Amino acid sequence: MYVSGWFLFGAQMLFFLLGALFFWRSAKRKKGGEMVSPEENERQMQRLEDMRRVHLTEPLAEQTRPASLTEIVGQEKGIEALRAALCGPNPQHILIYGPPGVGKTAAARLVLEEAKARESSPFLRTAPFVEIDATTLQFDERGIADPLLGSVHDPIYQGAGAFGQAGIPRPQPGAVCKANGGVLFLDEIGELHPIQMNRLLKVLEDRVARFQSSYYSRENKRIPPYVHEIFQKGMPADFRLIGATTRSPRELPPALRSRCTEIFFQPLGTAAVEQIAENGLKKAGLEYDSGFCGKIARYAGGGRDTVNLVQSLSARAEMEGRKYVTESDLEIVAETGRFEPRIQKKVERKSRVGVVNGLAVMGGMGGTVLTVEAVFHKDGQSGLQVTGIVEEEELKSPHGRSLRKSNARSSVENVLTVLEQFGFRRRDYTVHINFPGGMPVDGPSAGTAMFLAAYSAFTGAAVPGDVALTGELSLTGQILPVGGVSEKLAAAQEAGVSRVWIPKANWQRAYGRMELEVLCAGDVRELLEQIFAEKEAGGAVLSSGILSAEGLGQRE
């Protein structure tokens, strides 16, 4: 019993000494800044080296990435605006709107390179381009980790590190500081959490990112001077913001919009997609029959889709040891990649009664042609039916979900009131207005198209199929200005429209240089005079050029 007591005491002492030795050694290492043993460090360095030695070939998507602004197809006006906003002596913050995969990121990256090469630009040759995607930023109210704005690594989260043991909070710079002196490209900026957005706006204003921590004290002598400096004066964050979004302008905070130059990138038309396909096939060294790029354009909605398709085509050809690609390759690739053929809405050129092409903008996705159909029955009854509209549309945003109600129905009511100026009496007619295609219809800007369809159905005057219109209608028949005219004109051109009427107040000289004819009118009488000028419909033309129900023998 006596011997075993001594034995136990000896074992305890040995255990204690070994523990003390271990803690002494590790404390010594940490004091010298050594967090891991030299052997472990060596092992990890070797692992990194081994990983770096592995190289796959450069994906075609990288090879085909535009290397200069001239290689970006179909965005000439957007690029011109980007250059003006960023390449001068006083670069602006910028917002780029446009559908996915049409070259927004590629253009932003390249325009900084161009700015850097200019003498007058404040961007140095070393100016960084820092890219971050707002959809990957998770908002954390405690701000423990914020890759965009930066955060403070408090000692409690630093564990056994030197700063943690000394109780020193450690500022972690975010993308706003990493972009100092260059460009911060924030993709999908519309998805940013509202609190993060407000903080970002503050950084834009101050050009400094500020850090706070309850562990920070000015009196703490153990805090290194550079950390004191950061807590007291902030960290420089002097950059130009380029935000890109697929949302429409009204979905972005006005406070952000008012600080930025807004630039719109267009959806890519068939010709642009064909050009991108051709460039991609050439870079991949593939041969193809003439007309093949046009077939690719049937499946690809944008530049990224095109590059992806070309990449898959190239992979197929390579697997089979071929240097050419065929239509059957394209069909297989499109089928397996679920590339749906693009519905290329082309307008019918023939004149029809009660059928008119309107124009609309679908969020950030660009313009589209929207058909309006009207049927009037003179059956001595009064009735109005509006069909084909999406009455309610759910909008998702970082603020939550909201419902947007279509006001197409009330716009039709306005249209009928204006039509009363032309002899229409509600009590005598059952009116049916239809919007084929089930699209969310923004009533007001489709006002003139609805009016023309109703006027045509009422009078029996056929409307040429290659005409399209946009414009809001007032109760007195004035045509009021609308938004998104450029996008609408691009969509009209793509759909084969040859003449478009827009509100007088929207007229710009540049529209006069477009392939299609752009005309404008201030009120419905002017519009009707222009559309039906010298054109016989139902055998009756009024001296003013405006057709009346009386003159035409209305459809019963």
Ligand SMILES: Nc1ncnc2c1ncn2[C@@H]1O[C@H](COP(=O)(O)OP(=O)(O)OP(=O)(O)O)[C@@H](O)[C@H]1O
């Ligand atoms: N207009 C274009 N001209 C030439 N290539 C294009 C064009 N648009 C897209 N591409 C090709 O698609 C790739 C992806 O385009 P990019 O990332 O610039 O699109 P994005 O508009 O920024 O899309 P997202 O909104 O999805 O980020 C580019 O690297 C390029 O290869």
